[in-house]
Amino acid sequence: MEPxxxxxxxxxxxxxxxVRRSIIARLSRGPATVNELAEPFxxxxxxxxxxxxxxEQANLVTRTREAQRRPVHLNPARLEALTAWIDQYRLVxxxxxxxxxxxxxxxxxxxxxxxxxxxxxxxxxxxxx
Amino acid sequence: MEPxxxxxxxxxxxxxxxVRRSIIARLSRGPATVNELAEPFxxxxxxxxxxxxxxEQANLVTRTREAQRRPVHLNPARLEALTAWIDQYRLVxxxxxxxxxxxxxxxxxxxxxxxxxxxxxxxxxxxxx
DNA sequence: ACGTTTATCAACCTTTCGGTTGTTTAAGCG
DNA sequence: CGCTTAAACAACCGAAAGGTTGATAAACGT
Numbered sequence: 127m128e129p130x131x132x133x134x135x136x137x138x139x140x141x142x143x144x145v146r147r148s149i150i151a152r153l154s155r156g157p158a159t160v161n162e163l164a165e166p167f168x169x170x171x172x173x174x175x176x177x178x179x180x181x182e183q184a185n186l187v188t189r190t191r192e193a194q195r196r197p198v199h200l201n202p203a204r205l206e207a208l209t210a211w212i213d214q215y216r217l218v219x220x221x222x223x224x225x226x227x228x229x230x231x232x233x234x235x236x237x238x239x240x241x242x243x244x245x246x247x248x249x250x251x252x253x254x255x
Numbered sequence: 256m257e258p259x260x261x262x263x264x265x266x267x268x269x270x271x272x273x274v275r276r277s278i279i280a281r282l283s284r285g286p287a288t289v290n291e292l293a294e295p296f297x298x299x300x301x302x303x304x305x306x307x308x309x310x311e312q313a314n315l316v317t318r319t320r321e322a323q324r325r326p327v328h329l330n331p332a333r334l335e336a337l338t339a340w341i342d343q344y345r346l347v348x349x350x351x352x353x354x355x356x357x358x359x360x361x362x363x364x365x366x367x368x369x370x371x372x373x374x375x376x377x378x379x380x381x382x383x384x
Numbered sequence: 385a386c387g388t389t390t391a392t393c394a395a396c397c398t399t400t401c402g403g404t405t406g407t408t409t410a411a412g413c414g
Numbered sequence: 415c416g417c418t419t420a421a422a423c424a425a426c427c428g429a430a431a432g433g434t435t436g437a438t439a440a441a442c443g444t
Contacts (some may be wrong), residue, residue: 131273139271141341143402144260154344160421168427173403175421180401205345209338212270215283216334237385272432289391302433304392309431323441324388386444400431408423411431414416 135186138209140184144171148175153187160196209233266337269313274298275306282329289325306338363365 140146149163164174178198181187185204191198289305295301307327310316314333318325358381 131276134276135271137271138267142264142266142268142271144264145402147260148262150344161419171400171406172405172423175423176402179422183322197422200344203343205341209341209345212334212338215279215329216331216338233286255420268431274432290389299434300391301393302437305432320441325391336415343385387442388444389440389442390440392420392440394436395434396436397434401429402427403429403442404425404427406424406426409421411420413418 132219134208136180136184136194137186137204139210140180143177143180145174146181149174149177149181149198150186150205153198157190157197157199160200163198203224263337263340264318265309265313266315266333269309269315270337272309274305278303278306278327279315279329279334282327285328286319289311289327292327327371361378 141150145167148166152158152163160171160175160178163178166173169192178187178189181198182189185202188199188201212226268291270279275298277295281287281330287305289300289307293300307318307322309317311318311329315330317328317330319328
């Protein structure tokens with residue numbers, strides 16, 4: 127269940143849209159069909175269906191069959207994975223080093239200062255096509 | 256400090272890229288210059304500079320002047336804002352309603368079932384160009 | 385003053401994204 | 415068996431993203 131780079135890509139990308147975030151917000155109150163989700167917006171149902179495709183591809187929601195309707199369900203586990211990733215980095219320096227940056231940087235080139243290591247996301251992790 | 260839709264847009268969009276996430280990971284260990292950030296990747300420094308522009312526009316990092324270098328600093332507060340937004344929705348239904356969805360949906364059209372209201376992100380919140 | 389380092393700006397190209405319309409499939413309903 | 419509804423699929427289009435190269439600006443060192 128460890129989120130790899132591609133999974134984080136699709137998840138964050140999916141949330142980088144106000145319509146899709148609204149859909150998430152709506153689904154947090156319970157499952158809904160495409161038509162129910164599309165109604166509050168001025169965009170077409172096809173567009174909403176595409177948005178849901180994006181969310182589904184990011185594993186943030188799942189579509190189930192139920193008669194002729196296809197309710198969309200939220201997947202809280204994936205949201206949890208995102209907060210886990212973010213916390214991994216935001217917890218390190220909760221702003222208290224802000225004024226010491228200049229000092230740390232001045233002798234950082236020699237690699238002798240007190241540092242805050244022990245991380246698991248090694249730096250070179252990504253590549254694009 | 257409340258994150259509006261546009262702020263969340265840019266922040267999630269910024270994190271939806273493995274290079275930019277790697278930059279965040281690196282900056283969580285301390286500030287760094289563009290050259291230092293660019294070295295581990297095969298893309299040009301200009302490209303990395305653009306990535307940092309995106310992160311800066313999303314308020315995830317800040318650029319300071321210091322001699323002829325321009326160290327990039329992480330902004331943990333903005334990361335915290337993201338987790339706050341996500342938690343707002345993932346904490347609602349931690350998977351326990353999964354099997355009750357069919358029942359809830361069947362009488363949801365009449366609007367009489369027990370629900371989980373009291374949310375502040377009202378549904379119609381977004382629009383595109 | 386000149387060159388070097390650091391980093392940004394500008395133009396350009398290619399790919400992807402978000403949305404549209406139009407056409408199918410699938411499942412009820414009368 | 416048709417008719418309506420729900421929703422996906424497909425083709426198309428404008429806009430934006432991600433990257434490249436080339437030129438420009440700012441702050442040193444000598």
